[in-house]
Amino acid sequence: MTDTTRIERYDATAIEPRWQARWDELAMHETDLAAARDRYYLLTMYPYPSGDLHIGHWYIVTPTDALARFQRMHGKNVFLPIGFDAFGLPAENAAIKGGFNPREWTMRNIDNMRRQFRSMGAMFDWSAEVVTCEPEYYQWNQWLFLRFLEAGLAYRAKSPVDWCPNDGTLAREQVEGADRHCWRCGAKVEKRDLEQWYLRVTKYADELLDYGGLDFPEPIKVMQTNWIGRSEGGEIVFTTAPSAHHRGGEELRVFTTRPDTLFGATFMVLAPEHPLVATLTAPERRAEVEAYVAQAATRTEIDRLSTDREKTGVALGSDAINPVNGERIPIFVADYVLAGYGTGAIMAVPAHDERDFAFARKFGLPIRRVVAAPGDESAELDAAYIAHAAGEVLVNSGPYSGLPADEGGRRIVAELQTRDAGKAAVTYRLRDWLISRQRYWGTPIPVIHCPTCGIVPVPDEDLPVLLPHTVDYEGSGVNPLTRDEAFLNVTCPRCGGPAKRETDTMDTFVDSSWYWYRYLSPHKAEAPFDPDLVEGWTPVEQYTGGAEHAVMHLLYAREFTKMMRDVGLIQQNEPWKRLFNQGQILGADGERMSKSRGNTQDPDDLVARYGADSIRLFLMFMGPWDQGGPWSPTGIGGVHRFLSRVWTIVLDPHGREAGDPESGVLPAGQAEAEAGAALRAAAHRTLRDVTTDYEGFRFNVMVAKLMELANTLFRYRGTAAAATPAWDEAVRLLLLMLAPAAPHIAEELWSRRLAAAGVPWTSVHAESWPEVDPSAVIESTREIPVQVNGKLRDKIVVAADATNADIEAAVLARDRVRAILDGRTPDRIVVAGGGKLVNLVIR
RNA sequence: CCCGGAGUGGCGGAAUGGCAGACGCGAUCGACUCAAAAUCGAUUGUCCGCAAGGGCGUGAGGGUUCGAAUCCCUCCUCCGGGACCA
Numbered sequence: 001m002t003d004t005t006r007i008e009r010y011d012a013t014a015i016e017p018r019w020q021a022r023w024d025e026l027a028m029h030e031t032d033l034a035a036a037r038d039r040y041y042l043l044t045m046y047p048y049p050s051g052d053l054h055i056g057h058w059y060i061v062t063p064t065d066a067l068a069r070f071q072r073m074h075g076k077n078v079f080l081p082i083g084f085d086a087f088g089l090p091a092e093n094a095a096i097k098g099g100f101n102p103r104e105w106t107m108r109n110i111d112n113m114r115r116q117f118r119s120m121g122a123m124f125d126w127s128a129e130v131v132t133c134e135p136e137y138y139q140w141n142q143w144l145f146l147r148f149l150e151a152g153l154a155y156r157a158k159s160p161v162d163w164c165p166n167d168g169t170l171a172r173e174q175v176e177g178a179d180r181h182c183w184r185c186g187a188k189v190e191k192r193d194l195e196q197w198y199l200r201v202t203k204y205a206d207e208l209l210d211y212g213g214l215d216f217p218e219p220i221k222v223m224q225t226n227w228i229g230r231s232e233g234g235e236i237v238f239t240t241a242p243s244a245h246h247r248g249g250e251e252l253r254v255f256t257t258r259p260d261t262l263f264g265a266t267f268m269v270l271a272p273e274h275p276l277v278a279t280l281t282a283p284e285r286r287a288e289v290e291a292y293v294a295q296a297a298t299r300t301e302i303d304r305l306s307t308d309r310e311k312t313g314v315a316l317g318s319d320a321i322n323p324v325n326g327e328r329i330p331i332f333v334a335d336y337v338l339a340g341y342g343t344g345a346i347m348a349v350p351a352h353d354e355r356d357f358a359f360a361r362k363f364g365l366p367i368r369r370v371v372a373a374p375g376d377e378s379a380e381l382d383a384a385y386i387a388h389a390a391g392e393v394l395v396n397s398g399p400y401s402g403l404p405a406d407e408g409g410r411r412i413v414a415e416l417q418t419r420d421a422g423k424a425a426v427t428y429r430l431r432d433w434l435i436s437r438q439r440y441w442g443t444p445i446p447v448i449h450c451p452t453c454g455i456v457p458v459p460d461e462d463l464p465v466l467l468p469h470t471v472d473y474e475g476s477g478v479n480p481l482t483r484d485e486a487f488l489n490v491t492c493p494r495c496g497g498p499a500k501r502e503t504d505t506m507d508t509f510v511d512s513s514w515y516w517y518r519y520l521s522p523h524k525a526e527a528p529f530d531p532d533l534v535e536g537w538t539p540v541e542q543y544t545g546g547a548e549h550a551v552m553h554l555l556y557a558r559e560f561t562k563m564m565r566d567v568g569l570i571q572q573n574e575p576w577k578r579l580f581n582q583g584q585i586l587g588a589d590g591e592r593m594s595k596s597r598g599n600t601q602d603p604d605d606l607v608a609r610y611g612a613d614s615i616r617l618f619l620m621f622m623g624p625w626d627q628g629g630p631w632s633p634t635g636i637g638g639v640h641r642f643l644s645r646v647w648t649i650v651l652d653p654h655g656r657e658a659g660d661p662e663s664g665v666l667p668a669g670q671a672e673a674e675a676g677a678a679l680r681a682a683a684h685r686t687l688r689d690v691t692t693d694y695e696g697f698r699f700n701v702m703v704a705k706l707m708e709l710a711n712t713l714f715r716y717r718g719t720a721a722a723a724t725p726a727w728d729e730a731v732r733l734l735l736l737m738l739a740p741a742a743p744h745i746a747e748e749l750w751s752r753r754l755a756a757a758g759v760p761w762t763s764v765h766a767e768s769w770p771e772v773d774p775s776a777v778i779e780s781t782r783e784i785p786v787q788v789n790g791k792l793r794d795k796i797v798v799a800a801d802a803t804n805a806d807i808e809a810a811v812l813a814r815d816r817v818r819a820i821l822d823g824r825t826p827d828r829i830v831v832a833g834g835g836k837l838v839n840l841v842i843r
Numbered sequence: 844c845c846c847g848g849a850g851u852g853g854c855g856g857a858a859u860g861g862c863a864g865a866c867g868c869g870a871u872c873g874a875c876u877c878a879a880a881a882u883c884g885a886u887u888g889u890c891c892g893c894a895a896g897g898g899c900g901u902g903a904g905g906g907u908u909c910g911a912a913u914c915c916c917u918c919c920u921c922c923g924g925g926a927c928c929a
Binding site: 009219222223226227229231233258269311335336338341342347349355356358547548550584590622624626627629630632634635636637641642657660661663704705706707708783784785786787789790791795827828829832833836839840841 | 846854865866867868869882884910911922923924929
């Protein structure tokens with residue numbers, strides 16, 4: 001044991017707060033937004049201030065921060081802001097249940113989470129922080145809303161909400177149980193139609209389907225595409241037939257993707273909410289129809305939409321006339337037709353639609369086949385015939401019989417169009433965005449209801465419409481704004497008469513649809529953002545966050561960006577260039593982490609025990625970032641050991657391990673010069689790999705590569721090689737590569753090296769990312785695996801510049817190979833991949 | 844039912860047409876210690892074998908290829924999302 005000067009142990013908790021304070025002092029994380037050089041906007045989804053940061057927040061933020069630091073070392077002017085998505089239901093639920101003020105509850109949580117975020121040592125620019133429940137932020141939600149209103153992009157319409165007689169409007173998660181009762185009072189929840197505010201996002205459906213120039217994960221694009229749900233077809237105008245109880249002649253529009261099957265329509269179905277249901281109901285059927293419609297209204301969505309539920313419905317006692325052949329077909333009301341899609345009415349073609357088939361079977365309605373493969377026309381159908389076979393033609397379709405199905409469909413639509421009875425049409429599943437919430441804790445919608453002028457926008461100069469600070473729920477979930485006289489009563493800005501404020505607030509997805517623009521000038525008083533900064537810094541270069549937002553938030557934000565563009569506020573079409581979705585950290589039980597399940601992990605405890613750097617590195621090391629997985633702290637010790645080892649390598653290069661005879665001895669056959677070359681090769685090869693691993697978000701492999709390099713250095717510790725320039729170079733590279741992932745220990749060891757060399761301190765984080773020296777990586781010999789019939793049998797070592805012929809000769813000269821060949825000649829010798837591997841083929 | 848993702852040692856995972864199991868955890872043995880912790884070293888897919896060596900092996904089955912965890916087909920399981928969208 002030659003190690004007499006014992007070094008201190010690696011103690012993260014002693015060094016991390018010190019560097020965090022120093023970085024703050026030097027304002028190292030405040031981005032100079034005015035500087036035009038190499039801007040790199042790295043955005044991570046801002047958290048909801050639920051109370052405590054949990055390990056899942058660290059899992060999102062840690063690699064994002066490493067990436068920010070990596071880009072900064074590449075000379076980029078990196079902007080990494082953070083904020084809080086501070087409006088929303090949990091605060092209000094806590095307020096109603098626990099009697100807190102939602103604002104105080106939220107702000108307390110934010111304070112705690114700020115402290116926790118700081119303990120991570122992330123390079124967040126806190127000077128850019130945004131908190132959405134502050135008037136400074138939400139007034140611009142209001143201002144943007146007014147611009148959309150002027151442009152006709154915001155409008156008001158009736159729509160149903162879940163309504164509790166005691167607690168008013170309920171959110172989806174506030175409706176509980178199969179019997180649909182209120183989460184607070186247990187009363188039965190009903191549907192109620194309210195006038196509510198919408199944003200006209202369906203206008204952008206086609207544009208949203210264009211992902212040109214967007215680097216998004218493929219699954220996200222697929223999910224958004226499905227959500228938008230574009231389908232092409234025709235809109236066909238049926239008319240109602242005269243009957244004993246009414247004159248008929250109303251138009252009944254339907255949307256179909258299969259106009260080619262129009263001759264197969266044997267009945268029609270209206271959604272229970274369809275406006276013509278009452279008119280078309282025959283007096284003798286009224287009681288039954290009304291009961292059915294009422295029952296449909298109370299059904300849960302899930303129950304109603306359940307695919308395997310048996311079809312139900314009621315005949316109205318009226319007929320419709322098929323425009324293509326004048327045929328009279330009966331009209332039904334059934335809840336398998338959705339009011340919100342297409343026209344809320346369908347032509348039913350049981351022969352070619354599964355759902356119509358099931359309905360027809362149940363109600364004994366005719367099933368008429370109109371599409372068939374040639375020669376197959378008369379075959380009895382025992383299920384709807386939907387599949388598209390080559391060469392199928394129309395049958396039983398009057399003058400169109402015999403035409404190929406797709407052409408027949410086009411001709412039918414064209415013919416109907418000449419009579420104004422149909423046209424080609426496109427429908428989407430995407431709906432306009434309902435932004436009204438009947439709730440206190442959100443952005444007040446800035447309009448006034450005047451009995452004489454109607455709906456009057458709040459003038460810009462009267463913004464913000466402030467949310468009252470004190471709030472009294474009076475033991476109920478009903479929006480307290482509706483009782484707040486001071487808030488409610490205003491004078492009409494147009495006529496000066498008494499008027500009432502709108503009491504609905506905005507969906508919090510509005511807040512999260514533009515916050516990265518606000519980060520650029522969070523305190524700007526005269527506009528939501530600075531147009532120059534916005535054009536200079538956005539679209540955001542890279543966005544990171546959870547895949548659970550694949551559709552809602554990510555789609556809303558894209559829509560919002562297009563709306564802002566259309567009212568002339570920005571020039572870009574898309575908010576972000578590149579998106580990465582990390583996976584989710586689950587509890588040890590494999591379930592979603594939640595306080596109620598008791599499977600959360602408090603990061604504070606882990607930081608106190610191992611330090612932030614170990615936790616950061618461990619979260620990156622766990623597995624691929626997009627995968628997530630159940631939380632288990634078992635491996636943290638290994639990562640912590642790695643950092644301790646780096647500590648020892650840097651501070652005690654000449655120490656040796658007691659009890660290890662190999663420690664301090666060069667590997668057999670290696671002289672000092674060869675050892676130096678081996679160290680340089682290892683360091684530069686690691687640098688080459690780690691660089692591409694960072695770029696490809698392969699953080700787990702990156703950490704593994706650094707561990708390998710540390711192991712190599714550790715092996716040479718205490719040997720003559722540890723006193724060479726090659727050692728110093730390898731250590732330097734190791735610290736630079738470690739700096740983005742484990743910023744504190746890298747900074748500490750870097751500063752100690754500078755001090756030891758008598759050089760003034762500069763931060764490791766201000767260093768440039770090093771360059772690979774290709775000459776260091778080149779080796780003089782290489783090892784080639786030898787296979788016989790695809791099975792590994794031997795390995796040979798050849799000169800690095802050996803030709804294929806050299807390699808073949810070397811292989812055939814090997815004793816082991818000759819023994820296996822046993823006098824035979826290989827049928828083929830494959831030297832693959834430029835001499836990477838040899839395969840001898842013997843048949 | 845539809846769409847998407849994934850199945851590799853005891854565990855997390857690596858290898859995306861070329862040496863399966865990098866790196867780490869755990870485990871076993873050993874060093875240090877009065878002892879423990881910490882640290883260090885060795886071994887660790889599985890079966891046969893004293894060994895040399897060999898057989899098997901990436902959810903199952905088939906195919907393409909000199910060569911497949913990787914590509915193709917059929918199927919199974921798990922996770923996420925959607926779900927009567929005409």
